[in-house]
Amino acid sequence: MQVAILGGSFNPPHVGHLMAATYVHATQGVDEVWLMPSWQHPFGKQMEPFEHRVAMCDALCAETSGWLKTSLVEQEPGLSGRTVDTLTLLVDRHPDIRWSIIIGSDILRDLPHWKDFHRIEELSRVIVLNRAGYPAPSTVGPPLAEVSSTLIRDLLARGEAPAELVPARAIAYAREHGLYGLKPAP
Ligand SMILES: Nc1ncnc2c1ncn2[C@@H]1O[C@H](COP(=O)(O)OP(=O)(O)OP(=O)(O)O)[C@@H](O)[C@H]1O
Numbered sequence: 001m002q003v004a005i006l007g008g009s010f011n012p013p014h015v016g017h018l019m020a021a022t023y024v025h026a027t028q029g030v031d032e033v034w035l036m037p038s039w040q041h042p043f044g045k046q047m048e049p050f051e052h053r054v055a056m057c058d059a060l061c062a063e064t065s066g067w068l069k070t071s072l073v074e075q076e077p078g079l080s081g082r083t084v085d086t087l088t089l090l091v092d093r094h095p096d097i098r099w100s101i102i103i104g105s106d107i108l109r110d111l112p113h114w115k116d117f118h119r120i121e122e123l124s125r126v127i128v129l130n131r132a133g134y135p136a137p138s139t140v141g142p143p144l145a146e147v148s149s150t151l152i153r154d155l156l157a158r159g160e161a162p163a164e165l166v167p168a169r170a171i172a173y174a175r176e177h178g179l180y181g182l183k184p185a186p
């Protein structure tokens, strides 16, 4: 079995994540894609609580026929949020799976600050997606959606509803739980 991991803060998840996962599943010969929300972010990004981001990732998974899953692995004790450590654990735990790691091209500039990226390349196939606004050589596929969690948080802070950028089930969950300052519907 081949599994591609899309790690991220998912704060909140958005249609760009869904499109990225769908593109990889449709074209890269993988059986499943696992959304892997960060428990703690290696660069200290502040995020809504893990369980809420997991629930919103599950809302994205519900848009698929079952090939998209949410992995809770990064909450396990001993992990640091560094991808190489998580991947090493997964490789040990699932010797039957062949792994890919998905990153958007915006991440390329950060890679010098990642822990042991060369080891990640040894343990997995790295798929670099062409994220709109971040052109780079050796990306795969067409530019993907011009949307980010930062944009969505900004819209929400201005009281705007990002209904076209966040899957409806995810935004409904966020509203129900008062995330990002959203008020539950009366
Ligand atoms: N629109 C997109 N197209 C392609 N890849 C994306 C897109 N949005 C996010 N990604 C990729 O998904 C992974 C997780 O992204 P993340 O959860 O940090 O979302 P983000 O929108 O970049 O968040 P933020 O704006 O908070 O930094 C990263 O590898 C990122 O490059």
Ligand SMILES: O=C(O)c1ccc[n+]([C@@H]2O[C@H](COP(=O)([O-])O)[C@@H](O)[C@H]2O)c1
Binding pocket: 006, 007, 008, 009, 010, 036, 038, 041, 042, 043, 081, 082, 083, 084, 107, 110, 113, 114, 115
């Ligand atoms: O391994 C590292 O050193 C490392 C450094 C920064 C980010 N990452 C991972 O990259 C993924 C996307 O991160 P981000 O910043 O786009 O949310 C997420 O799974 C992070 O854990 C990993």
